[in-house]
Amino acid sequence: MEGFKPTLGETLGDRKVDCRIPGCTNTWVWTSREQLDAFGRGETDPPRRMCDECYALYREIEPQEVTCSRPGCTNTWTWAPMSQLVRLRKTGRKTPPRRLCDHCRDRVEDVEDRQVGCRVPGCANTWTWTARDQIETGAPERKVDPPRRMCSSCYEQYQALEDRQIPCRVDACDGTWTYRRMQQLADARAGVTNPPDRMCDSCYERYNLLEDRRVPCRVEGCDGTWFWPKMAQLQAWVAAGTDDPIAPPSRMCPDCSALYASxxxxxxxxxxxxxxxxxxxxxxxxxxxxxxxxxxxxxxxxxxxxxxLLHELDDREVSCKNIGCDGTWSWKRGAQLRAIRSSRRRDVEPPRRACDQCRRFIETHPAKVLHCRICGAPIEWSSENQLKVALGQWREPELCGTCRASS
Ligand SMILES: [Zn+2]
Ligand SMILES: [Zn+2]
Ligand SMILES: [Zn+2]
Ligand SMILES: [Zn+2]
Ligand SMILES: [Zn+2]
Ligand SMILES: [Zn+2]
Ligand SMILES: [Zn+2]
Ligand SMILES: [Zn+2]
Structure with missing residues (x-):
């Protein structure tokens, strides 16, 4: 009957409209009938409404009393169901956010933002410690130091930096140390462009085991010392590649070095x-x-x-110069050498010399006086003559020269 002409409602059709809760992707249905009614009232936009799911959740949620976020404040603030629902849909979390109670929020008005020096040494910039942040850390009732924080310019640079591995300053060491980006930033602010000279952890550990030392001079008879600093000890230790500290090198004291140089x-x-x-x-x-x-x-x-030449020579046993003696004496190689050099001949003859026994005989037999058997005149009788008698070469005389001539 009324079917020939479509009603306005049929023309409009049901519309799906987004849920009003931020973070929710559901829709709800705006029926053609409702649309007609709205248009009748002169409204063209769909109303702000929750989806069925949100609505069901909303009805379960009770207002909550939450403790103020300022440490030490026991006041509470009321967490409204709508706000709880939005947080739940947006973040999936049911825990309350940090928020100040009304009282504390009023106090924020009384507190002023503060400018705090950048934490990077050498940077003169500041960052803003907001009244709200101050209240939240417990200030101003409790004396609270501002947090250590970078200014925005430093923070930007800090983000662009990376920790770097820098070779150990000990020459023989192939270890590295970590140049933290915070330190890089501080150095840059202080106008330092190169990484500092620093030891790796292992070298630093060893360095701390060492003491500056005074080491005795290597020159025998000198009681001076030379200074061996920790750093030089470490260099030598690392270069030696051993686990234990090394002994000092033999070195002259400064006095000896100076004298040596002269x-x-x-x-x-x-x-x-x-x-x-x-x-x-x-x-x-x-x-x-x-x-x-x-x-x-x-x-x-x-x-x-x-x-x-001395090494080539041997001590030689040489026959005694005295006829009738079969003793020998030792011709030392030092004496042979002197003889060779002074004669400039290699095949030099040994000197004529008495053996030890003959020499001892001479020493123990001083010259003596004999008497002529006939006239009683004295006869001088030397040690050498006595030796000749002892060797069987001569006989002791009985007559003086005069008596012998006339006999
Ligand atoms: Zn929803
Ligand atoms: Zn409070
Ligand atoms: Zn800064
Ligand atoms: Zn090292
Ligand atoms: Zn010395
Ligand atoms: Zn020589
Ligand atoms: Zn002899
Ligand atoms: Zn005589």
Missing amino acids: LQDEQVACSVPGCTGTWIDRRGAQLARIRKGKGRHPPDRLCDDCQA
Whole structure:
């Protein structure tokens, strides 16, 4: 009957409208009948309404009393159901947000924002400590220090930086240390562009085990010392690649070093008479002599050639020069060397010398006086003559020269 002409309601059709709760993606249905009624009242926009699901939740929610977010304040504020629903839909959370009670919120009006110095050393900028933040940390009733925070410009730079690994300052070490971006920022603010010289953790640990030391001078006879700082000890330790600290190197004290620098190697004549060779008196040996109080003068020493020749020679047993004696004496190689150098011949003959027994005989038999058997005149009888008698070469005389001539 009325079916030929569509009603306005049929023309309009039901409309799906978004739920009014932020964070909810559901819709609710605005029926054509409701639309007609709305249009009748001159309203063209759909009303703000919840979806069925939100509505069901909403009806379950009770207002909640929540404690003020300022530490120490026991007041509460009322968390309205609508606000709870929005938070639930937006974040899925049922826990209340941090909020000040009315009383505290009024106090925010009385407190002023504060400018606080940037926490980065060397930065003169400030950041704003809002009245609200001050109230929330308990200020001003309790004396509260402002938090350590960066200014916005520092924070921006900080975000752009990254921690860096910097090689250990100890030469022989291949470890690294971490250059934190906070430190990088502080250094940049202080005008420092290069990372500081720093040790890796392992070197730093070792460094703390060490003490500056005074080490005895290596020159014998010197009681001076030289200074071995911790850092140099560490360098040597790391370079040695051992787990235990290393012994100090042998080194001269500053006095010896200075004296050593003033000395020069010198050529000294060979101590063997007749030899034209020389040997080098090293600075180190000169220094040692001076420190031992032996003076600067070089000692008697053989040249290299003489030393070599001496090694080739052997002590020789040589027959006693006295006829009738079968003893020998020892021709020492030092004496042979001197003989070779002074004669400039290698095949030099040994000197004529008495053996030890003959020499001892001479020492123990002083010259004596005999008397002529005939005239009683004295006869001088030397040690050598006595030796000849002992060796069976001569006989002791009985007559003086005069009596012998006339007999
Ligand atoms: Zn909804
Ligand atoms: Zn409060
Ligand atoms: Zn700053
Ligand atoms: Zn290191
Ligand atoms: Zn010294
Ligand atoms: Zn020589
Ligand atoms: Zn002899
Ligand atoms: Zn006589």
